[in-house]
Amino acid sequence: MPTPAAPKPFLHVMAAVMHDADGRVLLAQRPAGKHLAGMWEFPGGKLEPGETPVAALARELREELGVTLQHxxxxxxxPRHDLERELLLDTWQTERWEGTPQSxxxxxxxxxxxxxxxxxxxAPADRAILQALRLPHRYPITPAEVRPDQRDAWFERIGRAIEHGAQxxxxxxxxxxxEHVHELAAALLPLARRCGAQLLLNGDVDGALALxxxxxxxxxxxAAMSERxxxxxxxxGASCHGAGELAQAAGIGADFATLSPVAATRSHPQIPPLGWSRFHALAEAAPLPVYALGGMAPSHxxxxxxxxxxGAAGIREFWR
Structure with a gap:
């Protein structure tokens, strides 16, 4: 019988997203001679045996940057899986530390x-961190029952949502x-760009490329795609319902995924919900940001x- 392959070494790495008063974040460049030399990353380092994540993060920031983490x-x-090792990049963010970061x-x-x-x-693992920083916690989706004759009302409704902070x-x-969806998107785009908001078309790759x-x-x-x-x-974004689809989304380079249904929904009552425990396990194991979808409200x-x-994505409750 063939000898079982030895388990890959596991590396638990802490990373810090440090926000300054101007909304900037700190990046460190990997020095010459190290793996991925020249690439930029969020500062941090390995979790040592017996350390808690926060203690390891505080130690790394003290040793690497000379600052004292407060919160x-x-x-x-x-998580990342490569040929040589299993890596978990455990990322925390902070606005509170003592001292001035220095190399x-x-x-x-x-x-x-x-x-x-x-x-x-x-560095490849840090790109998901950047997406998590850029994406909001709230993701509204227009209701499927909106009719074409409601175009003006929904143009105003979506515009108000963007003006009030929907990103x-x-x-x-x-x-x-x-073509009517394209016209609505084109009409909303100037406002969205002024407000720093992003519009997404549902399933329409050609329309997204054109607009x-x-x-x-x-x-x-x-399921049919091999590249972004x-x-x-x-x-x-990618609509996912389980671990396989989340892996496929990460494999094609999607920026985020929705995972559903977390709770029971009126539109698909026959589909058993994942529940929060299963959602937690799947989202934690996914190497990209994941929104909870299905029976969600902003309160979730x-x-x-x-x-x-x-964060959470939703339909009816997100437009109330």
């Missing part, structure tokens, strides 16, 4: 707003001719965040 909160856990280990440092960071310059909105309008919006891939589309359908500056955002989610 930090979880942001995202990014104590010879690495270059830079402060940048998240919107100005080029993902291609980051990510999916146009899911299955009763509309596709410069993002796209939310249907699960059937996702849009350039890096246009968001790609905190629960989703506690269960390793990016």
């Amino acid at each position: 930090a909160e979880p942001l995202i856990r990014v 104590l280990e010879g690495q270059a440092l830079q402060w940048l707003p998240p919107a100005q960071i080029d993902p291609a310059t980051l 990510l909105v999916q146009l899911r309008l299955p009763l509309w001719p596709r 410069g919006t993002g796209v939310q891939l249907k699960s059937t589309q996702l 359908p849009l350039p890096p500056w246009q968001l790609v 955002i905190a629960q989703a965040r506690q269960c390793s989610g990016q």
Whole structure:
């Protein structure tokens, strides 16, 4: 019988997203001679045996940057599997520390707003951290029953939502001719861009390419794809229902996923809900930000965040 393969070494790495008063975050460049030399990453280092994550993070920031961590909160856990090892990048964010960060280990440092960071310059595992920083916790989706004759009312409704802080909105309008959806998106885009919001079309890759919006891939589309359908500056979301689809979404380079149904829904009462425990396990194991979807309301955002989610996505309750 063949000898079983030895288990890969497991590396638990802490990373810190440090926010300054100007909304910038700190990046460190991997020095020459190290793996991925020259690429930028969020500062941190290995969790040592017996350490808690917060204690390890505080130690790494003290040793690497000469600062004393005062408070930090979880942001995202990014697992990565390669040929040599299993890596977990356990990422926390903070606005509170004592001292001025300085390079104590010879690495270059830079402060940048998240919107100005080029993902291609980051170490691969750190790119999911950047997406988690850029994405909001609330993701409203237009109701499927909206009719074409309600166009003006929904143009105003979506516009008001964007003006009041909605940063990510999916146009899911299955009763509309596709060209009418494109017209609505084109009319909303100037406001969205002024307000720093992103519009996503449901399943319409060609329309997204033409308009410069993002796209939310249907699960059937996702299953048939082998690569990312849009350039890096246009968001790609993926509709997922389990671990296999989440892995496929990460494999094609999607920016985030929705995972559903977390709770029972009126639209699909025959589908058993995942529940929060299962959602937590799947979101924690996914190497990209994951929104809870299905029976969600804005009041569920905190629960989703506690269960390793990016936040909550929803339909009817998100437009009340």
